[in-house]
Amino acid sequence: MRPLIGISCCVKPFGPSGMPNHAASDHYVRVVLGPVGGMPVLLPAAGEDVSRELLSRLDGLLLTGSRSNVCPVYYDGPDHAEGTPEDQARDATTLPLIRAAIAAGVPLLAICRGFQELNVALGGSLDQRVQDLEGRMDHSTPTDQTIARVRTGKAHPVRIEPGSSLARLWAGLDYDAGTVPVNSLHNQAVRRPAPRLRPEAWAPDGTIEAASIEDAPGFALGVQWHPEYDWERDALSRRIFDRFGQAAVSHAARRNAGAGLPTPIAAE
Numbered sequence: 001m002r003p004l005i006g007i008s009c010c011v012k013p014f015g016p017s018g019m020p021n022h023a024a025s026d027h028y029v030r031v032v033l034g035p036v037g038g039m040p041v042l043l044p045a046a047g048e049d050v051s052r053e054l055l056s057r058l059d060g061l062l063l064t065g066s067r068s069n070v071c072p073v074y075y076d077g078p079d080h081a082e083g084t085p086e087d088q089a090r091d092a093t094t095l096p097l098i099r100a101a102i103a104a105g106v107p108l109l110a111i112c113r114g115f116q117e118l119n120v121a122l123g124g125s126l127d128q129r130v131q132d133l134e135g136r137m138d139h140s141t142p143t144d145q146t147i148a149r150v151r152t153g154k155a156h157p158v159r160i161e162p163g164s165s166l167a168r169l170w171a172g173l174d175y176d177a178g179t180v181p182v183n184s185l186h187n188q189a190v191r192r193p194a195p196r197l198r199p200e201a202w203a204p205d206g207t208i209e210a211a212s213i214e215d216a217p218g219f220a221l222g223v224q225w226h227p228e229y230d231w232e233r234d235a236l237s238r239r240i241f242d243r244f245g246q247a248a249v250s251h252a253a254r255r256n257a258g259a260g261l262p263t264p265i266a267a268e
C-alpha cells in the first residue's frame, strides 16, 4: 500500500461561469505517483483548520505552488497591491496544517507558495514584489509566458549551505554547491525568516531559496523553486522527491504499527 500524500489545493474559477473549484496542478499528482511513490490525496482549501481531521490519516504533506499569495494579514505585512491574487481559504487551511504537521512529524515538502506558507506559518514574513527591491533580481515569469521551456526553465543559480540538510539529501550526487541551476516563478520571497526556519540556499541577490526547520521531528523542507518540473531530467530534483517519499513510508510504518495495520511500501 502506498503512503498517503496530501496535496494542497487552491480555490480557482473554472469553466464559463467561473465556478470556484479546488485544484492542484497535475505536476504534483504525477510526482507523488512517480518518484515520491505515494498515493496523492487532494486537500481542499477548506477555509478552516482541518489538521486534526487530516493529519492522523496522512503520511506526507506536499504544499504546492500557486499564483495566489499568502494574505499579508498573517505576517503583519502591507496590503497587497490592487489585483494581487490571494486565496484566503487556502491560507486558513494550510497555515495551521503546516504547524500541526511539523509538530506531529508528518513529512512535509513545501514548494514555492508552499515555502512561503511554511515561513509565515512559523512566524516569518514575506517581501511581496522582490523585483521592486533595490539590488534584487526579478524572480518572476510573465503570466502570459506560454512557452513552457521559458516559463519553467532554469533561471538562476542558487548556493547551497555546506553540511545543510539539503546538502546531505543530495549526498553522492554530482553538482556544484555554489551554482545549482533552478527555475524561478515567484514575485514574493522570505523577508524575515521564521525563528525555526534554517535557510540553506540563496540566490545571487540574497533571496532565500530553500530552508529546513530547526528541531523538526520529521522531514521538513521548503524550496522556492519548482523541482516538480525537472525531476524527470535532473537527479537533484528527483532526489528531493525520493527522500520525501522515503520519509512518508517510514511515517506510514510508524502510523500503521500503532494501528496494527500492514506496513506500506513505496512503489518501485
Ligand SMILES: N[C@@H](CCC(=O)NCCCC(=O)O)C(=O)O
Pocket (backbone or CB within 6 Å): 064, 065, 066, 067, 068, 069, 111, 112, 113, 114, 185, 186, 187, 188, 189
Ligand atoms: N504567488 C507566489 C508563489 C509563486 C508560485 O508558487 N509560483 C508557481 C505558480 C504556478 C505555476 O505557474 O507553475 C509568488 O508570486 O511568489
